[in-house]
Amino acid sequence: MKFLLVEDDIPLGTSLQRVLTGAGYNAVWLRQALDAKKFLADSPFDLILLDIMLPDESGLEVLHWLRNRGDSTPVMMLTARDAVSDRVTGLDGGADDYLPKPFAIEELLSRIRVLLRRQRKQLTASWRVGSLLIDTARRKVSVGELEIALTTREYDILLVLASDAGTVLTRAQIERSASLIEGAESNAIDVHIHNLRSKIGSHRIGTVRGVGYVLENVEL
Template identity: 40%
Template sequence: MDYRLSGQRIFLVEDDLMLGESLSEILQAQGAEVNWHKNAERVMGCLQTSSYDLMILDIGLPKISGFELLAQLREMQQDLPVLILSARDTIQDRVFGLDLGADDYVLKPFDLSELLARVRVLIRRRCGRAQTKIKIGEVCLDPSSHQVFYLNQKISLSRQEYRLLKLLMEHIGQVITRDRLETALLDKDELESNALEVHIHHLRKKLFPEFIRTIRGVGYLVQVEL
């Protein structure tokens, strides 16, 4: 197996059952976690309660088109990278999709190796953008130096606290589920304990309690307005 997409979360919106199932299996074989939806109706709700690294979006969806969904995403200032996968091959459609905010436009039928390469490029770009400083209110996180500052004072964090805070700050305003935090951040020997709550408690003490909000029964998020 090829695990070059290991740990990446991909949101697939494709109404063709055969293609959707095939793509899901291929991406999972590459190590990605795939959430496949056959229409756009519940997509926005999913994106508000969980975070993803890339969306692969068909245009010819029932009821709500892929173009309409993309417009909604960008209106909500969602910076999730979007790769359009469509049989619409006119220049007008491609330009329209890119102008709406798509990061790439791949025509059906497609070469699988090229599609996977384009997926990796978009995810690398997103990771590259994450290397810039993240500032939310009086909290500043610098990924290049792995340092965190609050009120211009350096804050000492453990490795796990830093990784947890970075993930939350990279997805400001989005709920990160408890399952994802535990799977992505915590050591295997901590998974059966209350380690996540302990890390959150320590972060709140070192920063301030309101910075990380608990969404009961779902997970945690960092507020946009503090």
């Protein structure tokens, strides 16, 4: 798989390119936004790792340019700016994930795998988990023959859970992937999960105490 790494810090860029190559990815490393645009205009990539603070243009400008071209390549923002407003700007601008510096390499690689799995699955028009069907083209959810009305947040959370059905996801993972910037002390996730259970069946979403939630492929 071919990745584009846009990072102006030479020690970090060198290290990340080495790590990505060692993980089996073909990583092209660039240090400026304008060079990134030229490469993206000429060649497709499977994932973009994009620093916000670049010497010529902001990484957010690159992201805006990319999405305006209709390019849906997954983008993970890498930045030392960890304010909630910065995360909101990046996610609302079309970023798929946001990883503040400094970060552990293990977490970076784990999030990359999640983004790639989600991208592969989103190429499918519909996902099925047991009798639960998610029509991603129409953003419709049904259980058997019954269509279920979900709010935007409920749908987004269900989609995140479905993208890794059978895998326990932490609250933080769900918040990031569903673009929820609620804060660490918020119980918004718990409220949305409670509402989802009441609509699609409580047995479908399991709780692993102290860890998170999992969408189960089970029927009663």
